[in-house]
Amino acid sequence: MMFKNNGISMIQLDPQILHIWTTDLSLTSTQEDERKKVLSSDEMKRADQLRFPIHKTRFIAARTALRQILSLYLDVGPEDIRFGYGEHKKPYLLQPILPKFQFNLAHSADIAVYAFGLGMLIGIDIEKIEQAYKKDVAKRFFSQAENNTLAELSNSEQINTFYRIWAQKEAVLKAIGTGLSISLSSFSVNTGHEVATLLLENQSWFIYPLSIHPDYQAAVASDQKVKSMHIWQLIDQTPHLLKIVHLSEK
Numbered sequence: 001m002m003f004k005n006n007g008i009s010m011i012q013l014d015p016q017i018l019h020i021w022t023t024d025l026s027l028t029s030t031q032e033d034e035r036k037k038v039l040s041s042d043e044m045k046r047a048d049q050l051r052f053p054i055h056k057t058r059f060i061a062a063r064t065a066l067r068q069i070l071s072l073y074l075d076v077g078p079e080d081i082r083f084g085y086g087e088h089k090k091p092y093l094l095q096p097i098l099p100k101f102q103f104n105l106a107h108s109a110d111i112a113v114y115a116f117g118l119g120m121l122i123g124i125d126i127e128k129i130e131q132a133y134k135k136d137v138a139k140r141f142f143s144q145a146e147n148n149t150l151a152e153l154s155n156s157e158q159i160n161t162f163y164r165i166w167a168q169k170e171a172v173l174k175a176i177g178t179g180l181s182i183s184l185s186s187f188s189v190n191t192g193h194e195v196a197t198l199l200l201e202n203q204s205w206f207i208y209p210l211s212i213h214p215d216y217q218a219a220v221a222s223d224q225k226v227k228s229m230h231i232w233q234l235i236d237q238t239p240h241l242l243k244i245v246h247l248s249e250k
Contacts (some may be wrong), residue, residue, distance in 0.1 A: 004110060011016060013073065013118060016227045020124070021069055021114040022212055023234040025061040025107060032057055035064040038079040062112040066105055069114060072099070072239065073093055090177045104174055105218075111213060115220045123174025125167045126210075128220040131156040141169075141184040149191045161191050163217040168207050171221040172198060175205060208247075 013019055027035065032112040036044065036153040043063050050056045067078035067089060072095055075082065082095035093101060100119045105112060108128040133155065138147055146165055147243045150158050168189040173182060182200075190196035196206045198221075206225050220229075 001068075005116065006202070012114060013104050015118050015120075016224065017117070018122065018208075018222065018226050018229045019116040019232060019236060020210060020220060020229055020230045021065075021116070022238075023065045023112050023114075023132075025058040025065075025110050025112055027057050027061050033058055036060045038064055038077075040082070048095045057109060058110070058112075062105065062107045065112060066103075066114060068237060069116075069234060069239075073116065074098070076154070077200050080178060086177050088177055088195045089096070090174065106170070106174070108216065111216060113210070113212060113218055117226070120222050120224040120226075121175045121177070122220060122222045123171045124210075124218070124220040125170035126212060126216050127163045127170075129159060129215055129217060131159070131161050138162060138165075141166075143185050143188040145188045146191060160217065162195075164209065164219070165189055165191055167219070168209070168219040171219040172200070172205055172207065175221040175223065177202075 028232045036047070036068045039047070039060065041099060043204075056185050057067055064078070069082055073095055076096060080095070081093070083091045086236040090104070098149050101116075102118070102120060102122050103114065103116045105114045105126045105204055106125045107113070109127045110221070111126060113124050113126045115122045128195060142165060143151070150161060153161055169184050173184070174185075176182065187198060187200050189198060192210050195209070196207045198207060203223060205221050205223055207219055207221045208226070208229065209221060212218045226247060231242045231245065233240045233242055
């Protein structure tokens with residue numbers, strides 16, 4: 001699957017390769033007014049229902065960026081893309097119809113992340129690291145093994161590890177597409193930075209921690225092992241390839 005963008009070299013998205021994109025969600029009022037022109041009436045309705053202006057701005061920025069990135073892959077205008085939504089609100093392409101093309105997105109504070117792949121189920125999540133370790137949340141939603149690991153860490157390590165675990169668990173659930181219908185405490189993820197394999201309901205899931213920003217923890221999960229990840233950033237509506245991460249085939 002090929003795509004290009006105004007003189008940018010053509011890039012191929014192959015099986016067993018993930019493309020990860022990031023973008024900043026800060027917009028001026030002028031930028032917001034211009035970019036929301038590509039959104040559907042349904043998306044604008046969702047934006048207008050958000051209570052706080054900053055949340056509306058971030059939603060508009062995240063959705064317009066998704067459309068802009070997708071247009072590079074699909075060779076259609078950003079405004080011509082139509083989305084459908086699964087039972088648990090996981091988006092998929094309704095138009096154009098490309099069954100093997102899979103994507104997922106997440107945002108936290110001022111950063112959005114996106115994952116794109118072929119013929120695989122994928123989920124991505126990002127979490128802004130706050131200053132406090134939410135012990136009550138961990139007790140409720142994390143497994144006993146994960147809570148035992150957290151209890152052995154220093155305060156600063158607890159905070160980072162808490163959000164690392166949370167991002168990985170959310171990425172898995174989003175890949176499955178079940179929302180919170182599977183209990184977060186029913187499975188354990190790797191608390192470190194290593195690529196990990198998780199067996200859940202007779203299905204193997206591969207979890208890849210992502211280094212997006214020092215103030216955030218992020219992860220992507222897939223039902224297939226990937227050979228490499230291409231890390232992109234959308235800056236002022238222009239794509240930039242930051243790096244290619246080659247993964248072990250063991």
